[in-house]
Each structure stands twice: as structure tokens, then as C-alpha cells.
Amino acid sequence: MDVNTRKFHKEYLSSLEASREVADDIVPYWNSLGLDEPIVGQMELCLVEVVNNVFEHAYGNNEGHKFEATSYLTNTKDLIVEISDFGQSIPHGVLEELLKTDFIEPLADDPKTWQQSRRGLKIILELSDKLEYFSHQNRNTLKLQRSAS
Helix, strand or coil: CECCCCEEEEEEECCCCHHHHHHHHHHHHHHHCCCCHHHHHHHHHHHHHHHHHHHHHHCCCCCCCEEEEEEEECCCCEEEEEEEECCCCCCCCHHHHHHHCCCCCCECCEHHHCCCCCHHHHHHHHHCCEEEEEEECCEEEEEEEEECC
16 A cells, blocks of 8 residues: 555455455555445455456456556545456446346346346446446456545
8 A cells, every 4th residue: 555645556366365365455445544334345345346357257267367456535535446457358348238237136046047147247336336447458447436425
């Protein structure tokens, strides 16, 4: 964490455990910003979903590939979380398509609802105020914004 600008930034390696490692590092930073507990909990869920997607989709479940986590609070009290990877990018149109679809609640007696594709991204969309995704020179960044006020 950069003490002068109060910005969190750290590099990690992809793995099944990486989402927990990032959360263990970043949650204390968010708490130091004085964020409300419900916001911290919801953004932690989003963070875990994004990092798991990096491992599964960007890197094809392969361990040891670099990704970065960055977070900071803007002057307007918006919490920003950016996860950047250097793997396979999200196919064009996926995020736009998600905005048009409804979240399907998993039902214990209906196995078709258990494996809904892109459920994690839908959760992220629901819990964030703004979601942006951009790729540039083999760097893919998912940027989440959530009002902290």
C-alpha cells in the first residue's frame, strides 16, 4: 500500500488460493479507509469473483501467471478496484449481454440453475455502481466502482 496516496497495489500469481490471498491483503486496506462493513463485504465478494475468473478464464486454470490488484478511494468517495491480467481477454459483447439478462437464483431441485454461465460477473454487476473493462497491449483490466458514501 502506498501510504502517501493511500493507494493499494500489489502483484500476485494465479492459483486457486489467489482470491483469498488478495482479499486477506486488501480488506485491511479498505477497513483503514473507514468503509462501512456492508460495502467491504460486498466488494470482497466481487474481488473474489474477479480473481477466480482471472484464474479460470484468463489463464485457463493454470497457476503462476501474474495479475495485479489496485484499489483506492477517489476524492468523491468512490471506491475503485482494478484487477489486471495478461491472459485471455473477455470476449467482446459479454458484459453488454449481461446487462440485458436476469440473474437466475439457483434452486436445490433444479440442476439447470446450478451452473448458470457468467453468474459471478452478474453478481459483480449487481454489487457495483459501475463496471468497466478494457484491454490494451495484452493487459486486461476490470475496473469496479462503488460509492463509499
